[in-house]
Amino acid sequence: MESLSVALGSRSYPIHVGADLLARADLYQPYLGGGSAAIVTNDVVGPLYGEKVRTALEKAGARVTQVAVKDGEQAKSWQTLERIFDALLKARCGRDTLLVALGGGVVGDVAGFAAAVYQRGVDFIQVPTTLLAQVDSSVGGKTAINHALGKNMIGAFHQPRAVIADVATLDTLPERELRAGLAEVIKHGLALDLPFVDWLESHVEKLVARDRAALAYAIRRSCELKAGIVAADERESGARALLNFGHTFGHAIESGSGYGAWLHGEAVAAGMVMASELSLRIGNIQKSDVTRVRDLLKRAGLPVSGPALSPERMLELMAVDKKAAKGRVRFIVLEALGKAALRGDLPEPAVREAIVAALQ
Amino acid sequence: MESLSVALGSRSYPIHVGADLLARADLYQPYLGGGSAAIVTNDVVGPLYGEKVRTALEKAGARVTQVAVKDGEQAKSWQTLERIFDALLKARCGRDTLLVALGGGVVGDVAGFAAAVYQRGVDFIQVPTTLLAQVDSSVGGKTAINHALGKNMIGAFHQPRAVIADVATLDTLPERELRAGLAEVIKHGLALDLPFVDWLESHVEKLVARDRAALAYAIRRSCELKAGIVAADERESGARALLNFGHTFGHAIESGSGYGAWLHGEAVAAGMVMASELSLRIGNIQKSDVTRVRDLLKRAGLPVSGPALSPERMLELMAVDKKAAKGRVRFIVLEALGKAALRGDLPEPAVREAIVAALQ
Numbered sequence: 001m002e003s004l005s006v007a008l009g010s011r012s013y014p015i016h017v018g019a020d021l022l023a024r025a026d027l028y029q030p031y032l033g034g035g036s037a038a039i040v041t042n043d044v045v046g047p048l049y050g051e052k053v054r055t056a057l058e059k060a061g062a063r064v065t066q067v068a069v070k071d072g073e074q075a076k077s078w079q080t081l082e083r084i085f086d087a088l089l090k091a092r093c094g095r096d097t098l099l100v101a102l103g104g105g106v107v108g109d110v111a112g113f114a115a116a117v118y119q120r121g122v123d124f125i126q127v128p129t130t131l132l133a134q135v136d137s138s139v140g141g142k143t144a145i146n147h148a149l150g151k152n153m154i155g156a157f158h159q160p161r162a163v164i165a166d167v168a169t170l171d172t173l174p175e176r177e178l179r180a181g182l183a184e185v186i187k188h189g190l191a192l193d194l195p196f197v198d199w200l201e202s203h204v205e206k207l208v209a210r211d212r213a214a215l216a217y218a219i220r221r222s223c224e225l226k227a228g229i230v231a232a233d234e235r236e237s238g239a240r241a242l243l244n245f246g247h248t249f250g251h252a253i254e255s256g257s258g259y260g261a262w263l264h265g266e267a268v269a270a271g272m273v274m275a276s277e278l279s280l281r282i283g284n285i286q287k288s289d290v291t292r293v294r295d296l297l298k299r300a301g302l303p304v305s306g307p308a309l310s311p312e313r314m315l316e317l318m319a320v321d322k323k324a325a326k327g328r329v330r331f332i333v334l335e336a337l338g339k340a341a342l343r344g345d346l347p348e349p350a351v352r353e354a355i356v357a358a359l360q
Numbered sequence: 361m362e363s364l365s366v367a368l369g370s371r372s373y374p375i376h377v378g379a380d381l382l383a384r385a386d387l388y389q390p391y392l393g394g395g396s397a398a399i400v401t402n403d404v405v406g407p408l409y410g411e412k413v414r415t416a417l418e419k420a421g422a423r424v425t426q427v428a429v430k431d432g433e434q435a436k437s438w439q440t441l442e443r444i445f446d447a448l449l450k451a452r453c454g455r456d457t458l459l460v461a462l463g464g465g466v467v468g469d470v471a472g473f474a475a476a477v478y479q480r481g482v483d484f485i486q487v488p489t490t491l492l493a494q495v496d497s498s499v500g501g502k503t504a505i506n507h508a509l510g511k512n513m514i515g516a517f518h519q520p521r522a523v524i525a526d527v528a529t530l531d532t533l534p535e536r537e538l539r540a541g542l543a544e545v546i547k548h549g550l551a552l553d554l555p556f557v558d559w560l561e562s563h564v565e566k567l568v569a570r571d572r573a574a575l576a577y578a579i580r581r582s583c584e585l586k587a588g589i590v591a592a593d594e595r596e597s598g599a600r601a602l603l604n605f606g607h608t609f610g611h612a613i614e615s616g617s618g619y620g621a622w623l624h625g626e627a628v629a630a631g632m633v634m635a636s637e638l639s640l641r642i643g644n645i646q647k648s649d650v651t652r653v654r655d656l657l658k659r660a661g662l663p664v665s666g667p668a669l670s671p672e673r674m675l676e677l678m679a680v681d682k683k684a685a686k687g688r689v690r691f692i693v694l695e696a697l698g699k700a701a702l703r704g705d706l707p708e709p710a711v712r713e714a715i716v717a718a719l720q
Binding site: 078082085086089090113116117118119120121142143144147149150152153154155156157235 | 438442445446449450473476477478479480481502503504507509510512513514515516517595
């Protein structure tokens with residue numbers, strides 16, 4: 001096991017990465033002050049790993065409740081929260097209860113938000129069981145549910161007390177989700193760290209083949225990079241936006257195709273190609289850099305072009321996405337491979353050309 | 361106008377108390393960074409003061425949206441939040457929007473919680489228009505909605521950027537609500553400050569008669585006392601519990617009578633009598649102290665005995681209330697007039713006797 005820290009003063013927390021961590025009572029024990037814990041999981045992950053986590057929590061001395069929510073993005077709803085609150089209140093969980101989010105990004109987002117608002121906030125631990133959640137969503141304290149008018153519109157910044165990333169859980173992850181998780185790993189390299197891009201180019205086949213050592217390194221390095229950004233900008237007023245490389249295009253792909261048709265990581269992969277093409281068109285990077293991006297994503301089994309949407313529709317979707325937030329479409333572009341930057345002043349023709357280049 | 365401060369480091373904020381403050385653009389202006397504001401009010405207060413606040417915000421340069429929610433405790437629901445979120449999203453309010461909670465405690469609680477979670481948190485200002493909200497609920501950052509299984513079970517600690525308490529708005533406050541607000545004013549004296557009890561004993565008739573100078577002083581002193589506690593214990597892990605003097609009994613009265621039958625302040629008044637009777641029975645205070653409590657509350661036109669509930673039912677309701685939170689009934693008792701303390705070890709017979717003494 002390797003451990004690293006997200007440095008946030010009194011809210012700092014460790015991320016543990018390794019194999020077979022779920023069952024380790026000592027990793028939960030420090031956070032069980034009140035003696036009561038509630039596992040929030042879903043119908044898929046619960047049957048696989050719920051018992052293991054429950055046993056560990058009980059070994060650590062906790063009285064344990066478990067609640068399963070539906071799988072999938074549509075579970076990020078108030079109805080799901082109500083189900084969690086009902087279970088917590090029926091089990092008489094007080095303010096000193098520890099919530100344990102056991103599952104992928106959806107479980108982490110919704111359980112984290114439940115923890116943020118249950119009795120005005122209780123502690124929680126992230127136990128991510130998908131690669132996407134291990135390298136991205138479980139770290140940084142962003143929690144949310146969706147609103148009919150926008151994704152993640154209702155939520156909170158609520159940092160976990162710890163993240164336990166058990167690579168053994170990736171054994172049961174569907175192939176397509178593994179690849180979608182790799183998109184965010186690659187994003188961390190492209191946006192923040194050229195040496196990590198180099199490493200990924202040498203190890204991408206190992207990652208796809210679920211080599212545990214390679215996965216553990218990729219997770220650790222991704223978390224390190226993300227933790228550095230989060231520590232500098234917890235509430236996303238600046239640098240943290242760089243983690244959205246590929247996401248402005250990606251969100252348009254996701255919503256334009258109907259949520260669920262594309263996995264988030266798949267949409268981000270195609271979105272990163274668009275963002276790279278855009279970076280090329282404003283003279284930031286070379287054609288050969290774009291080729292490296294495309295090749296790496298292809299080798300990870302990820303899409304490098306968008307769905308059958310017109311560039312007009314894509315532009316419209318991006319405008320809606322951003323108007324709700326800020327009134328102006330901002331893009332994360334590459335200044336070089338491994339170095340992203342935020343730009344709010346890009347000419348629409350260049351954006352349109354970049355979309356067209358990745359719709360072929 | 362007088363201004364005092366709630367000292368919470370980078371989250372410190374001013375409380376302005378005075379007459380005719382609603383229309384002062386300069387009080388809103390510092391918080392309008394994004395140029396967009398949303399007034400959250402209710403069907404009663406909106407028609408009275410909405411236009412005044414809107415005009416002031418517009419004068420301060422804001423683009424203003426307004427949303428009215430239902431009046432009353434049942435408005436502290438997810439449905440109300442959804443209505444606010446819909447309005448904010450339709451008006452394309454971004455993260456830099458300022459929410460303005462214009463109304464009583466319900467509006468403040470629900471608008472404050474909306475601000476806590478809309479796009480993971482936006483700024484808000486409390487503009488309380490009831491005495492209860494001016495002296496209590498608008499200060500301290502507690503926001504919440506109710507759950508079928510408990511009041512204020514879902515919420516957040518989210519401090520406002522400022523509180524604007526305009527005593528002129530009390531002109532339109534129904535008599536009964538004014539008196540209910542006085543219960544919390546008296547609570548601040550009884551729990552925290554004997555000289556303020558003395559002052560209240562000299563000025564209670566002026567307060568009931570809505571003398572503006574007396575009201576302004578009572579509001580300012582209440583806010584000062586509460587601000588001191590909040591600064592020391594923002595998240596209610598210790599001293600802040602003292603502000604719940606009378607509330608354990610009071611909540612039981614409210615829920616046992618069906619929410620709405622008793623106003624919160626009325627239930628707290630009878631609850632404070634019970635808590636004083638309890639303090640007498642454990643030898644903390646004298647019979648004459650209890651008499652002072654009863655007399656002051658009576659002069660404020662508040663109830664000094666509970667509803668037609670058996671002591672058994674009261675005990676049961678208090679157990680439910682607290683088991684959901686902690687597993688043990690804790691009481692705030694008086695060690696002397698003006699000095700409350702938290703006790704978790706009180707014998708049930710004394711509690712029962714105290715209830716009986718205030719059910720006559």
